[in-house]
Amino acid sequence: MTLKAGTQSPIVRWAKAWALAFLIGGLVACGGGDPPAVFQTTWSVAVQNFNNPVLTPAPAATYFQNQTIRQRMRVSVGGTSVKVRVSNVFGTAPLVLDAVRIARASTDAAAPATDIDPASDTAITFNANASVTLAPGQEVWSDEVVFRVADRSDVLVSIFVAGQTQVATFHSFANQAGGAVSGNAASSGTLSNPARVNSVYWLSKIDVRHDGAKGAVVAIGDSITDGAGTTSGANRRWTNQLDARLAADPSLAAYGVVNAGILGNRILFDGIGPRAVDRFTRDVLEVSNVKAAVILLGINDINIGPTVAGQDVTAQQVIDGLTTMVRAGQAAGKKVFLATIMPNKGFTRYPFTEAGEAKRQAVNAWIRSNSLANGVADFDAIVRNPADPTTINPAYNSGDNLHPNDAGAKAMADGFNLSLIGGL
Numbered sequence: 001m002t003l004k005a006g007t008q009s010p011i012v013r014w015a016k017a018w019a020l021a022f023l024i025g026g027l028v029a030c031g032g033g034d035p036p037a038v039f040q041t042t043w044s045v046a047v048q049n050f051n052n053p054v055l056t057p058a059p060a061a062t063y064f065q066n067q068t069i070r071q072r073m074r075v076s077v078g079g080t081s082v083k084v085r086v087s088n089v090f091g092t093a094p095l096v097l098d099a100v101r102i103a104r105a106s107t108d109a110a111a112p113a114t115d116i117d118p119a120s121d122t123a124i125t126f127n128a129n130a131s132v133t134l135a136p137g138q139e140v141w142s143d144e145v146v147f148r149v150a151d152r153s154d155v156l157v158s159i160f161v162a163g164q165t166q167v168a169t170f171h172s173f174a175n176q177a178g179g180a181v182s183g184n185a186a187s188s189g190t191l192s193n194p195a196r197v198n199s200v201y202w203l204s205k206i207d208v209r210h211d212g213a214k215g216a217v218v219a220i221g222d223s224i225t226d227g228a229g230t231t232s233g234a235n236r237r238w239t240n241q242l243d244a245r246l247a248a249d250p251s252l253a254a255y256g257v258v259n260a261g262i263l264g265n266r267i268l269f270d271g272i273g274p275r276a277v278d279r280f281t282r283d284v285l286e287v288s289n290v291k292a293a294v295i296l297l298g299i300n301d302i303n304i305g306p307t308v309a310g311q312d313v314t315a316q317q318v319i320d321g322l323t324t325m326v327r328a329g330q331a332a333g334k335k336v337f338l339a340t341i342m343p344n345k346g347f348t349r350y351p352f353t354e355a356g357e358a359k360r361q362a363v364n365a366w367i368r369s370n371s372l373a374n375g376v377a378d379f380d381a382i383v384r385n386p387a388d389p390t391t392i393n394p395a396y397n398s399g400d401n402l403h404p405n406d407a408g409a410k411a412m413a414d415g416f417n418l419s420l421i422g423g424l
Contacts, residue, residue: 037082040208042076045259050090050172052270061166063166064180065161066182068159068186070179071156073154073155073200076246077151077154077213079148082147083124084203084207085140085206088135088278089169091134092136095202097160099184103116103155115189124143144209152244173262178198207288216296217291218293219257220293220294222261224238225239227261229398229404229408230405239261264304265300266304267318267321293335293422294331294338297341299344302318303344318363323372337420339369343389345390383412396408
C-alpha cells in the first residue's frame with residue numbers, strides 16, 4: 001500500500017523520456033520546420049502550510065484516510081502530454097499518495113463539476129509507479145504521460161490516499177469546488193455524494209508539452225489575484241480573463257497566465273501563506289518556461305501590519321520588498337511588471353486609516369514612476385471610484401469594498417497592456 005518511487009538509473013529514465021517524446025511527436029526532425037515542443041506550466045497554485053496560519057487560530061488537525069480527493073482546474077495552454085508536481089514542502093512526516101490520475105471534464109454540460117470524461121482518465125506515474133512517497137519538505141515531478149488537453153479547458157486531478165494522511169501542504173482558497181469520497185474512486189466518472197472540497201491539496205503545478213509554447217506569465221499576489229470576490233467555479237479571476245485575451249489573439253495564444261495568489265498574503269511578513277519575498281523563487285522562478293511575473297501586493301502589508309505587534313511597515317519598506325522581487329526576477333532573466341495597489345476604504349476586516357492611505361499613495365507613486373520594473377499595470381486607476389478614489393468603483397465592487405467582482409476583474413484584464421506580453 002506504500003509503494004515508493006522506483007530507482008531506475010538516469011540512463012534508463014533518459015532513454016524512456018526520449019522514446020516518449022518521439023512517440024507523441026513532441027520533437028521535430030533536425031534541419032528546420034516548426035520549433036520543438038517544450039514544457040510549459042499551464043496551471044499552478046502557491047502552496048501554504050495548513051498548520052501555520054499565523055494570523056488566525058491554528059485549525060484543528062485535519063486528515064484524509066481511505067479517500068479520493070478530486071480537484072478541478074482551468075489550464076491555460078494545452079498540449080499533447082502532461083506532468084504534475086506534487087508537494088510535501090510543509091509536511092513533517094512522509095506523504096504517501098497511493099494513486100494520482102488526470103482526466104478531462106465531463107462532456108455533459110449539466111454534470112456536476114466533479115464529473116470526468118471516463119474515456120480520458122489517465123494514470124499519473126512516478127518513476128513508472130502508481131504510488132509516490134514524498135519526504136518532509138520534498139516536491140516531486142511525475143513522469144511525463146500522454147494526455148491531450150485543449151487550450152483553456154478544465155481538467156480534474158484525483159488523488160487517492162489509503163492511510164491516515166494529515167493535511168500540511170495545501171492551497172487554502174481554490175475558488176472552485178472539488179469533492180472527496182470514501183475509497184478509491186480516482187477512475188470513477190461520477191463521485192457518489194462527495195463532500196465539498198474548497199481547497200487544493202498536495203498539487204502545485206501542471207505542465208504540458210506544447211508545440212511552439214512561448215512562455216508563462218505568473219501573477220503573484222494576494223486574495224485579489226487568488227480570485228476572492230469573483231464567481232466560484234466560473235474562472236473569472238483577473239488572471240483567467242487576461243488569459244482569455246491572450247487566447248483570442250493568435251500572436252499571443254501560446255503564452256499562458258498562471259496564478260500564484262494567496263488570500264491574505266504579504267510581501268514582508270508571513271501571514272496566510274509564506275511572505276512573497278520568500279516564496280518568489282518557488283512560485284515564480286520554478287514555473288516551467290516562465291517569461292515574466294506580474295506583482296500585485298502590498299495592501300495587506302499596509303493594513304494588517306499595524307494590527308500585529310512589531311509588523312507595522314513604512315511605504316519605503318514595501319517599496320524595498322517589491323524591489324527585491326523585481327531584481328530577483330530580472331537576475332533570472334525574466335521580465336517583471338508591477339501593479340498599483342487598489343483602494344480599500346470601507347473594507348471591514350481591517351480599518352481604513354489616513355496613514356495607511358498615505359502609504360498606499362506613496363507606493364503607487366513609486367510604481368508609476370520607477371524605471372526598475374519592465375512595465376506597470378495601473379489597476380488602481382482602472383478600478384477606483386472617480387467620485388472617491390479611496391474606494392472601489394461601485395460597478396466593480398464585490399460587496400466588501402476591497403475585492404473586485406467579475407466585472408472588476410474583467411476591467412483589470414482588459415486594462416492590462418498586451419504589448420508587455422507581446423514584447424517577451
